[in-house]
Amino acid sequence: MTPADLSRTVVRAVRCAVEDGELPAGAGVPARVVVERTRPGGVGDYATPAAFHVAKSVGLPPRDVAAVLARRLGSVPGVERVEVTGPGFLNFVMDPVSVESVVREVRERGTAYGSGDGDLGPRALVVAEAVLRIRAGQGMSIGEPVPDTAPVARRDGDVVRLYGNDAARWAMLCVAPHESPAFSGRLLVQDESNEFFRVRYAHARSRALVRNAARLGFGSEPGEVPDGGPLAQVLADYPLVLESAAHHRAPEQVVRYLVRAADELLAFHYRVLPKGDEKPSAAHRARLALAEAAGTVLAGGLDLLGIAAPDCL
Structure with missing residues (x-):
């Protein structure tokens, strides 16, 4: 189960x-319910206040509602305990995240992976477009898509040019x-000290x-990759990141x-291809599938921001 599945699972429970x-x-x-990463010092990996909203509708103590839901949710595949x-x-x-299941889901959905079912200045337009894409991908109504947006300072000139x-x-x-860019x-x-370059370079490396x-x-x-857990976990987090970004209108x-x-x-891509006289194996194919899935996620995220993801840099 990916973390984003938890919201639908809680609703079902x-x-x-x-x-x-x-x-x-x-x-x-x-x-839908809000599921967020547990804060430092908290219990487990994710948390939700869903019981409070349900309890309010029937006048029950939230802890009693939570106990009912915890018994149901504790037996859900992918959840160790609640x-x-x-x-x-x-x-x-x-x-623990299954590398194979995450990779298969990314391959199946492509760059759509993670999506749910006045006179604006140039930056407000960019922010608005990104928010619209992110919210539309989550199946959310547009509402008021433009947060209070600090403009590009005049001293910066024509930044696109x-x-x-x-x-x-x-x-x-x-x-x-609301912060000034x-x-x-x-x-x-054009080196890895520049985060903008680093993201597009990582995508280009996956394609290479x-x-x-x-x-x-x-x-x-797709297959299990014993040393691919950290990368697979990041990929599994992507749907939840998109849901949060859409909810808070926060493309950052x-x-x-x-x-x-x-x-x-x-950090992972050096392990993908055979080295020296090594013959390609199932392990190499699984590592390649994981790297390819990561590239797909990077391309999808850049597309939501309106930024190109070139195959070569």
């Missing part, structure tokens, strides 16, 4: 508990909309691995995620 009489018939079944903390928070300890569309968009979106020649530096593997006569095939969350995913891929 509420509905089934009502149908089976474990919760009163008048209990409100939410359309604990109730405080006045009624549900905390999930997840089974100076830095190009993609680099300018990256700078506009890498900080919260920073522009400098660093945006154009696929091409080089083809020259060696093998392709990708997608930017931060892409940097994290790129760094994990760049």
Whole structure:
């Protein structure tokens, strides 16, 4: 189970508990619930306050509702255990991420992986477009798509002309909309000290691995990768990041995620291809599939931001 599945799973648990009489018939079944990473010092991997909303609709103590849901959710595949903390928070300890299942889901959905079912200045337009794409991908209504957005400072001039569309968009979106974006020649530096370059370079490396593997006569095939857990975990987090970014109208969350995913891929990609006289094996095919999936996620995230993901840099 990917973390993003938890929201739908909790909703299903509420509905089934009502149908089976474990919760009163008048209990409100939410359309979706918020599931977030547990804060430092918290219990488990993810937490949700869903029991509070259900309890309010029927006048029950949230902890009683949480206890009902915890019993149901503890047997869900992918969930190791569920604990109730405080006045009624549900905390999930997840089974280790299956590299193969994450890769297969990314391959199946492609760059759509992670998606759910006045006179604006140039930066407000960029932020608005990114928010619209992210919210639409989550099946959310557009609502008021434009957060309060700090404009590009006059001293920065025509940033699209100076830095190009993609680099300018990256700078506009890498900080919260209410914060002023920073522009400098660093945006154009072609090395891994530049996060914008690093993300697109990581995507290009994933595509190069696929091409080089083809020259060696093998392709990708999802499988378990013992040393691929950290990268697979980052990929599994992507749907939850998109849901949070859409909910909070915060495209900078997608930017931060892409940097994290790129760094994990760049730390992993050296292990993909055979070395020396080594023959391609099932392990190489599985590593290639994981790297290819990471590239797909990077391409999808950049596309949501309106930024190109070239195959070569």
